Amino acid sequence: MNSDTTITASSLYERALGAYLGFACGDALGATLEFMTPEQIHETYGLHKDITGGGWLGLPQGHVTDATEMTLTLSQAIIDAQGWDIKVVADYFVVWLSKHPTDISEAVLRGIRRYKNTGDLMAPYDDHDAGNGACSRILPLALICLYQDEAFESWLCEQNHFTHHNSLSDRASQMLGYLVKHLIRQETDLAEEKIAEFIEKEPQFAFSPYPGHSSGYIVDTIQTVLHFFHTTDSLEDCITKTVNMGGDANTVGALAGMLAGAKYGVGAIPERWLKQLDPDISELIKKQTTTLLSLAEKLAEQNP
Template structure:
């Protein structure tokens, strides 16, 4: 397995997260008026944090990666415990479904129950956010060569907080796409969709199928809805010409910039490798050294 691409997954995710964090919730027009084309790590803005600060996207991905390394496999109970400990640390950014699920976990629900209970209590439009797809890419590394297991662990990792099938299967499709890229697949998204076939919700697969075929999309949405986030991030990650362009393009679309940037960064990182990330981005991110170490250890699990 190419260590350059593996590291690209983890650092691409964190760079997309950090670049998008200060303009989260702004429109494309607002970003353009304030920054032109945002391609530098800037401070403050949304969440009022220093340049290079990552959010819950990277922090939860780290929880999964650390657990994989320490347990030697995906252990959903251990990951859930790490999520709760992270939540108890008082993060400045956390999604609504994640917060409600982790609250239930802290009160005694099991990982199988917490996300399911929150999903069943949530109305349509509030029940299929992107909070699990943004953190799941570390799973694609140790399970890259076992697609059956990768689908299972990806869906379980989502179930902890996001039990909607669009979320659980969204994690599976995203990680299969990353695994395909790590294996030099010619059509990674198309192969991922073929693998999940009719098991995944039509709403998800119908939105991603045109991208898998290289068709143009009239409008790409940037909301926190999991289908929108995956459609936009995969479009930019698979069709921009460099890793940097994939992240910059996705972030400058506005909306849920940190998460769409993180997803695009993880996928494009698997496509191009870490060498395409600008040094001035990496030097701004505190987690870079740990992500280097984790990537090496995740490869050793394989």
């Protein structure tokens, strides 16, 4: 566990909750713009900066997409199992699918159906299955493994491979997860070192100069998230500029919100967004954050 006594439980909670609520706000804000181009967005909305719903899914104001729904489901599976159990996670995803979610990717649908039909917890390796769907679910694991790196890497692979078995996706997810952990623990220097180390090893993810593509491909996703994370100085600007790139705006916006929330804390989230977000989602996120951090403490005590 981090020995820095200046990092209090309240400051950890503020950043962890900021990451989770930032994720949901980025999802809800970006859902309106999914599959649009920046030019179409500008022509239709000018600068889209309020959670209004709509979009191709026709969402009510404040509702989220599969990115947040699956993260909430994964968190609840961890909480109810009092730790990590990939079979429990898989069973919870089956229940989630049975409720006919508004949106679901082909890879996720394929993975859940495979498990339901065969019991197989791992998708076959696929060089082309480098979408951002698995990466979008890393936050619960980053929270429960806040002080445990070995468990984080192992469990992350199991989580990823349930729907996306791809080494590019794995490496990007691991980097982003470590980045969130460092930011929540206020280890800014380590966070920047992690990014630099990752780009040195994986130059295809280089984001400066920014290529300008925001899509569900993991390389485009990471480049967009890191670009706006580094070129803005507030949570609102980071999320707003990210989603206004369009493309896979809900998922990319959610991940940008996760990083910005971990960096700036929950107090940086605009009050209007918190009021516009579905209140049931907000309350569940608050409860889950508290419990996941408690489980992180428990795991750290069991494995010092």
